[in-house]
Amino acid sequence: MNSHLKVLKSEVNTQRLPRDFLTLSDFSSSDIMNLLTEALAIKDMQKKGIPHPFLKGKVLGMIFEKSSTRTRVSFEVGMLQLGGHAIFLSSKDIQLGRGETVADTAKVLSRYVDGIMVRTYGHDQLEEFAENATIPVINGLTDLHHPTQVLADLLTILEHKGELKGLKMCYIGDGNNNMTHSLMEGASKVGMHVSVACPKGYEPNSLITAKATEVANLSGCTITVTHDPFDAIQDADVVVTDVWASMGMEEEAERRLKDFVPYQVNSELCQHAKSDFIFLHCLPAHRGEEVTADILDGPHSVVFDEAENRLHAQKAILKALLGNG
Ligand code: CP
């Protein structure tokens, strides 16, 4: 048995998961540990060439209203390796893009496929989709959350650090974006401390911060939001950043380039993290903006393991939601 699996086995229990995967706050700490355990087991099977057709004959629909490389390919490959099939549905090509309602689209697709992944703008659009669907709905990124990415991030941290509990994660950059919110939710559930450093006016959503803080405090952890990146990164085990202008914010990109200059993750800043810190970025990255090339491509970076883990983490999510129990 893989050593990470042994660590987790004692912490898991079995309980019914929510039907949908919309945010990490909908899941308990043990749900998340169960998914990580499953992801490690499935990854192990794949690496050993053991077939794992848990979703034989199942079909996943994937609606994309925004661009994607990792999410699209990892879901599509994941379904194939699980014995199922995925259908890529660009919103430009389906009737949704010509004004068919979200509700009607959800109702119709629910009659054909076994699960739907949606990447869209407003999180309310995803919630409306889920309310009208009769099958599991997975959040493939909204403006507010990116939970499948963060499950892969937790898997990556666990593999590189051997544990999650008690570690300090530091996020530097745009506080008010999907990655920050899902990182705060996910890390607080697994007992990590989180410090966020962002420019004034770019703080994380206050409701999400309050809820994640409550969860973190339950396990004696803290969530702090500051405008001082040197303060935030002090003794961090995990350093994370993301683009300064997310998809849909193109018009603000020029202003953001100026506002975020002091929040670049570079070697000077990283000297204040622990000497064995790991660096994560969900990608795509802009070298020379939110992170310098020497950090992104350097010895502390685990970004390509992180990208690979999208596949393994999502196979665990798909098996849990679309499988037969
Ligand atoms: N990290 C991530 O979600 O990448 P894509 O936008 O390429 O899917």
Ligand code: NVA
């Ligand atoms: N915050 C980024 C994440 C991309 C995967 C965006 O929404 O564009």
